[in-house]
Amino acid sequence: xxxxxxxxxxxxxxxxxxxxxxxxxxxxxxxxxxxxxxxxxxxxxxxxxxxxxxxxxxxxxxxxxxxxxxxxxxxxxxxxxxxxxxxxxxxxxxxxxxxxxxxxxxxxxxxxxxxxxxxxxxxxxxxxxxxxxxxxxxxxxxxxxxxxxxxxxxxxxxxxxxxxxxxxxxxxxxxxxxxxxxxxxxxxxxxxxxxxxxxxxxxxxxxxxxxxxxxxxxxxxxxxxxxxxxxxxxxxxxxxxxxxxxxxxxxxxxxxxxxxxxxxxxxxxxxxxxxxxxxxxxxxxxxxxxxxxxxxxxxxxxxxxxxxxxxxxxxxxxxxxxx
Amino acid sequence: xxxxxxxxxxxxxxxxxxxxxxxxxxxxxxxxxxxxxxxxxxxxxxxxxxxxxxxxxxxxxxxxxxxxxxxxxxxxxxxxxxxxxxxxxxxxxxxxxxxxxxxxxxxxxxxxxxxxxxxxxxxxxxxxxxxxxxxxxxxxxxxxxxxxxxxxxxxxxxxxxxxxxxxxxxxxxxxxxxxxxxxxxxxxxxxxxxxxxxxxxxxxxxxxxxxxxxxxxxxxxxxxxxxxxxxxxxxxxxxxxxxxxxxxxxxxxxxxxxxxxxxxxxxxxxxxxxxxxxxxxxxxxxxxxxxxxxxxxxxxxxxxxxxxxxxxxxxxxxxxxxxxxxxxxxxxxxxxxxxxxxxxxxxxxxxx
Ligand SMILES: Nc1ncnc2c1ncn2[C@@H]1O[C@H](COP(=O)(O)OP(=O)(O)O)[C@@H](O)[C@H]1O
Ligand code: SF4
Ligand code: SF4
Ligand SMILES: [Mg+2]
Numbered sequence: 259x260x261x262x263x264x265x266x267x268x269x270x271x272x273x274x275x276x277x278x279x280x281x282x283x284x285x286x287x288x289x290x291x292x293x294x295x296x297x298x299x300x301x302x303x304x305x306x307x308x309x310x311x312x313x314x315x316x317x318x319x320x321x322x323x324x325x326x327x328x329x330x331x332x333x334x335x336x337x338x339x340x341x342x343x344x345x346x347x348x349x350x351x352x353x354x355x356x357x358x359x360x361x362x363x364x365x366x367x368x369x370x371x372x373x374x375x376x377x378x379x380x381x382x383x384x385x386x387x388x389x390x391x392x393x394x395x396x397x398x399x400x401x402x403x404x405x406x407x408x409x410x411x412x413x414x415x416x417x418x419x420x421x422x423x424x425x426x427x428x429x430x431x432x433x434x435x436x437x438x439x440x441x442x443x444x445x446x447x448x449x450x451x452x453x454x455x456x457x458x459x460x461x462x463x464x465x466x467x468x469x470x471x472x473x474x475x476x477x478x479x480x481x482x483x484x485x486x487x488x489x490x491x492x493x494x495x496x497x498x499x500x501x502x503x504x505x506x507x508x509x510x511x512x513x514x515x516x517x518x519x520x521x522x523x524x525x526x527x528x529x530x531x532x533x534x535x536x537x538x539x540x541x542x543x544x545x546x547x548x549x550x551x552x553x554x555x556x557x558x559x560x561x562x563x564x565x566x567x568x569x570x571x572x573x574x575x576x577x578x579x580x581x
Numbered sequence: 582x583x584x585x586x587x588x589x590x591x592x593x594x595x596x597x598x599x600x601x602x603x604x605x606x607x608x609x610x611x612x613x614x615x616x617x618x619x620x621x622x623x624x625x626x627x628x629x630x631x632x633x634x635x636x637x638x639x640x641x642x643x644x645x646x647x648x649x650x651x652x653x654x655x656x657x658x659x660x661x662x663x664x665x666x667x668x669x670x671x672x673x674x675x676x677x678x679x680x681x682x683x684x685x686x687x688x689x690x691x692x693x694x695x696x697x698x699x700x701x702x703x704x705x706x707x708x709x710x711x712x713x714x715x716x717x718x719x720x721x722x723x724x725x726x727x728x729x730x731x732x733x734x735x736x737x738x739x740x741x742x743x744x745x746x747x748x749x750x751x752x753x754x755x756x757x758x759x760x761x762x763x764x765x766x767x768x769x770x771x772x773x774x775x776x777x778x779x780x781x782x783x784x785x786x787x788x789x790x791x792x793x794x795x796x797x798x799x800x801x802x803x804x805x806x807x808x809x810x811x812x813x814x815x816x817x818x819x820x821x822x823x824x825x826x827x828x829x830x831x832x833x834x835x836x837x838x839x840x841x842x843x844x845x846x847x848x849x850x851x852x853x854x855x856x857x858x859x860x861x862x863x864x865x866x867x868x869x870x871x872x873x874x875x876x877x878x879x880x881x882x883x884x885x886x887x888x889x890x891x892x893x894x895x896x897x898x899x900x901x902x903x904x905x906x907x908x909x910x911x912x913x914x915x916x917x918x919x920x921x922x923x924x925x926x927x928x929x930x931x932x933x
Pocket of ligand 1: 605
């Protein structure tokens with residue numbers, strides 16, 4: 259059966275309890291992801307942007323079932339990921355992978371690079387040592403690593419090379435879907451462009467679908483077919499990349515784009531500077547969550563919550579007065 | 582010629598490593614005019630922070646050693662000063678802020694106390710007067726409800742607010758020069774916009790000059806009067822924002838600008854990449870340090886280091902191509918026929 263979406267999330271929420279005192283009494287909840295619905299199409303790159311703490315990484319982890327959703331449902335190839343049997347779950351885990359900003363964060367530094375890359379194979383596949391060696395070499399070639407260095411330690415590799423190792427691990431099990439969570443954000447420009455090219459090449463060659471999270475908006479624009487914008491746990495706008503960047507319709511998207519410093523001596527668009535801080539996700543504003551800072555807010559915005567609604571042209575906006 | 586607040590000449594700083602002495606900066610020369618902002622841009626490890634810490638003479642505390650050169654601030658060479666003299670200069674005449682505001686703040690004191698404390702170390706003030714001025718500084722960095730905020734601890738504030746507090750602390754004694762090392766790199770883009778705007782306004786209000794270090798070409802374009810591009814420890818190009826973005830002359834600058842994904846126009850195609858990788862400090866290539874990665878490298882580049890040369894308009898670049906008089910093969914910007922004058926005392930090399 260062919261599904262329009264490889265991955266579809268409906269009304270997904272993720273609340274974290276806030277506890278105090280000796281008895282860990284729950285005094286409230288951080289609404290990290292609050293009623294988010296989105297669909298990611300097979301073969302596309304879906305970019306997710308928004309400021310730190312707005313819920314991007316939490317949403318990604320919930321979609322991958324690395325964290326349990328508080329509510330809503332998530333379908334991967336049409337199947338509800340909460341309902342799958344445990345043997346199917348093993349299969350599912352292999353189909354969905356994640357690349358982090360620091361690919362070695364949780365790894366044993368005494369592993370050799372070949373072991374780092376082989377680890378997912380050893381955990382999930384019944385392969386002989388020889389088969390594993392062969393696959394490691396193949397993966398290293400795929401991601402542009404010097405195969406002769408497979409017996410070296412991670413610390414001998416530069417930031418860009420380490421990220422290639424992270425990518426090799428992620429593709430080792432032939433996944434369909436990969437989340438890149440700030441995967442190129444810590445890299446220098448000249449290294450970043452090399453890794454971005456690699457990600458795009460692998461997508462083409464292996465038919466991958468990406469959820470690409472980054473705070474570098476120019477990078478997201480470059481790699482994504484569609485982009486979703488989050489603010490305080492809510493998805494506020496989804497649109498095709500060109501259209502979103504050329505004509506943002508949600509006021510927050512407009513503010514976000516206007517804030518990007520442009521590498522050109524002549525600024526062509528006006529920079530909109532917001533007042534104050536992002537409100538706390540434990541106690542978000544009533545109505546539209548952006549109303550306390552929105553330059554276009556009207557009375558209605560403080561009381562009625564705008565829903566994410568299609569505006570035609572493959573776009574959805576959550577605003578009472580879209581631009 | 583406009584008056585200079587800081588003139589760095591051939592500043593070289595080394596670190597002793599297992600493999601011997603390595604140069605983190607190699608004969609760095611740059612000037613900041615009074616009241617102006619100079620941005621130093623470059624990828625990590627290019628020597629931006631080491632240059633700043635050397636000027637502040639904090640590099641000695643980080644295990645580094647200035648082996649050559651001068652840093653003239655208001656006609657005095659900071660390299661020759663004692664650490665005792667520097668203690669008086671730092672914080673009162675030159676202030677520095679960093680990427681992580683938390684590292685500059687003490688978690689156990691309120692932000693008001695910390696600003697008051699820094700005022701009292703440099704000025705003779707009563708406790709009450711110091712507190713009053715500290716609240717006033719919070720107001721001047723546009724922190725809402727400064728009287729209430731002054732009584733809060735750093736952990737009660739957002740990253741953006743903390744960076745404002747650090748700026749307030751840095752400016753409390755009205756320094757002539759502010760050195761800011763990646764002050765907005767850890768902040769979200771809308772907060773970054775707030776802080777950059779604030780810095781530009783405060784620069785006017787306090788009549789300061791500014792040395793701003795960033796890896797973000799966009800940030801440099803927004804705030805700089807002049808931009809210095811560093812690569813592997815050396816200055817490779819310097820000019821106005823228009824020089825650097827519209828008429829870049831050094832192949833490294835050109836490649837770097839081309840590698841940045843754009844915000845308009847075509848998207849999604851293969852990005853331009855500079856071949857190879859940044860060399861480790863222990864193994865800087867001979868001749869032009871960029872030559873193994875440069876598409877235009879000639880025999881001369883492999884053996885002789887190109888000096889940093891200034892055109893009549895003041896745009897500087899360290900590249901042999903810049904002076905060959907041949908048709909400029911680089912895309913877009915034939916600018917190599919301006920008259921060049923060699924500055925500083927980088928090696929004089931006779932042209933073959
Ligand atoms: N304490 C130190 N010991 C040894 N090397 C150092 C030390 N501090 C900095 N370096 C080296 O100096 C070089 C320049 O660093 P830095 O000035 O921090 O670059 P940037 O600020 O441009 O990223 C880097 O290769 C760095 O590893
Ligand atoms: S609903 Fe109102 S406050 Fe919210 S973004 Fe739209 S105009 Fe602004
Ligand atoms: S001096 Fe030679 S190698 Fe260096 S940047 Fe110029 S052309 Fe390239
Ligand atoms: Mg630095």
